[in-house]
Amino acid sequence: MPKPQSRSESPSVSPTSTVLGNGQEPSAVIGTASEHDVTSTHTTSSHSPPDSVDLESQSATTRRPSVINVLRKFSSTFSDQIPPHWKPNHINEKRDTRSLEDYPKGFPRFAAWMNCDENFLMTRRYGWLHNRVMLYRQSELRQLEIKLQLCDEGDEESKDPALVDHRMFARGDAGEYRKELIQQIDEKLEQYDSIVRRVKEMSSLPKATRRNYTSVCNHIDKHAPIAQREQDVFMNDSDFVALVEQHETKSFDGFVEDILTLLPCKRVTQFFFSNAEQRASSTDESLFLYDKRRIDVFIRLIMTFLAVGLLLAPVVVLFREQDSGTVKIVVILVFTLFFSLALSLATRARRAEVFAATAAYCAVLVVFLGNFIPGNSAVVSS
Structure with missing residues (x-):
């Protein structure tokens, strides 16, 4: 007598074949589905933690990016407060690291040596030459001043209206002479003012200290960076001035x-x-x-x-x-x-x-x- 078909086996083929309707084998589909069900069931049954563990893992997962974001925000805010000159840059990495011995002998190496320390930055004032030029320009202006005074005295005796009327100043031969004389005085005054300003600027520079001047002379005597005739420039210690304010x-x-x-x-x-x-x-x-x-x-x-x-x-x-x-x-x-x-x-x-x-x-x-x-x-x- 045939055994009646169980309720669990009866719907396993017909519903699947009815739903698919695309030429697939029902047995293959059933086998695939059963394997998937078994795998999912096994995974769920063997690795399913309690509900409390799931909540803690979810909260830790959601909390971790927020902490990282806070740290990143804090580090970016702190880096913005750092002064720019404290931050490393590519310019400092590519700076010139040559030593004095890398420069050619002579004036190049001597100039590099003077650039090593601000105490070595000194130069001659050439006070005697400045005073000579200033005295010469002063004498030139004095001669032109005498000529202008004589011209004014002659105009006063002849009652020349050029003394009181500017429009009559350049008329005639006398007027051309006065105009040319004024032009010469203006040019000489410009030269004189220039030399006076230069003398004032050089005189305002502080005198080089005996210690710094001795250091430069000792370096010249020991290393002879320049020719002997060029070293005569450094023989007048009282004429040297420092280029850096003390x-x-x-x-x-x-x-x-x-x-x-x-x-x-x-x-x-x-x-x-x-x-x-x-x-x-x-x-x-x-x-x-x-x-x-x-x-x-x-x-x-x-x-x-x-x-x-x-x-x-x-x-x-x-x-x-x-x-x-x-x-x-x-x-x-x-x-x-x-x-x-x-x-x-x-x-x-x-x-x-x-x-x-x-x-x-x-x-x-x-x-x-x-x-x-x-x-x-x-x-x-x-």
Whole structure:
């Protein structure tokens, strides 16, 4: 007796064949569908995590891009605040890194050496030649001035209306002479004014310091970068002027640089007070180039400690010496003199400024002595 067909097997072929209707084999479709169902069922049954894990993974996935975007926004905002001169660029990577020895001998190498440090930038003022030209133009103007005065005196005697009427100034032979004379005076005045301005500009340049002039002469004597007849230009030290304006502590900077040069540890000194470009600029061991910014920072530190020491050292001495009034007076005198000397040598303060600062410093010490030190009656009685 045949077995009845089960309910699960009856719709497996007919609905599929009815729906397809495109010549495909029902068995192939059924097999494909069953394999897909089995695979999906197996995957779902074996890897399906709990609902809480799905929510956490989804929240982490959605949270990660937002954190990255916030970091990118913060970095872009921070990079916009960086000054342009702090950012690296391709220009600095392609800068000229030639040393002095890479330049041809003679004026090219000598010019490169002078360009290494602003202290070497000096030139002759040629004051004698400027004065000669100015005196010559002055004499020419004086002769033309005499001619014009004689012409005016002749016009006054002859009652020439050219003195009072400009339209009559250039009429006739006398008028042409006056017109030509005025033109000559104008040309000579232009030349004279030009030389006067040049003399003024050259005279306003600061004189080259003895230290910088000696450095240039020593380099010429040692290396002979130019011919002997060209070296005669540097024989007149009083005629050389500096092309760079000296700042407040220029002389003190030179003193500090000289002290650093005399130190035995040359490499350590150059490491701290010279940049990499200056260290690679030359193989000459006698050439010491210092970074002005680093020297300036070092000078500021020295001035800071010096100022604090000048203020606190006499206070400590006066506070400890409470018995001898003579010692207190001597301490005030010595530290006041030392303060005035340091102010005059380490800065470019004018005389009035030095006097005012010294008076204020002495007043501070006297006030401290009178108000804050016990036993100050000894000073008054002495």
